[in-house]
Amino acid sequence: MTPLKYLQAYPAALQDQVRQLIDQGRLGDYLAQRYSGKHSVQSDKALYSYTMGLKQEHLRNAPNIDKVLFDNRLDLTHRALGLHTAISRVQGGKLKAKKEIRVAALFKDAAPEFLNMIVVHELAHLKESEHNKAFYKLCEYMLPGYQQIEFDLRVYLTWLELPKAQA
Template sequence: MTVLKYLQAYPQTLQDQVRQMIERDQLGSYLSERYPQRHAVQSDKALYAYAQDIKQEHLRNAPSFDKVLFDNKLDLTHRALGLHTAISRVQGGKLKAKKELRVASLFKEAAPEFLKMIVVHELAHLKESDHNKAFYKLCEHMLPGYHQLEFDLRVYLTWRDMQGKHAD
């Protein structure tokens, strides 16, 4: 039985459906039919503007962020698709915290829906630090269909891993 490391938290019936698609070699076509486009956000500056637009639309009163960037050091072995961090520095006797949002570089090549899902997820952490009910409710408010996109993103990561194994 194929281990679906990105889908382990999902019900067995969903995992079995994905396994059947893998066996029939249908995973790639499912994803390309559902998510045929690639986004145009390719630089850190563009990603900052993209995240700022979403924040302005949904989280005007949330703390702002200082930096947004694609990070090629984020990888899936650390289970991080994106990160939100607060870096504290002493400046002139004062402690300043700079908030950063980092998105794994692999999402430069992803569908726009997946990039938006990751950015929404990281922005939601500006208001809710834990992955609790309020956090996911906020994600769903900012991006209707968030849960389906998160599932499909995990299917995409599964497919991407399979492509890497076939290339060996």
């Protein structure tokens, strides 16, 4: 039985369904049927605008974001698909905190729903730092169906790592 590292927290029955699709060579078809489009957000500037639009719509009172960019260094081996950071610097006699969101560059070629999910996830960290009930409730508020898209994103990551013969 093949371990599914991105799906380990899910029930065995769901993992078995994914394994069955892999064995039948139909996992890529499943994903293509559900997520067929490609988004137009291809530059850091466009990603910043996209992120700020979502922030303005759902989190007006959250702290400002200074930088949003696609990061080539974030990849599956580090299990980081996006990062939110706060960098503190002393300027004169004041402490300035700059907030950044970095999204893994692999999402330039992903379905728009996956990019949306990652951005919503990182924006939710502006209000809730931990992955707790309130965090996921906020994600679901900003993106109805968040949990299904997160699951499908994990299936997509599993598919990306399959040998091309199985994909």
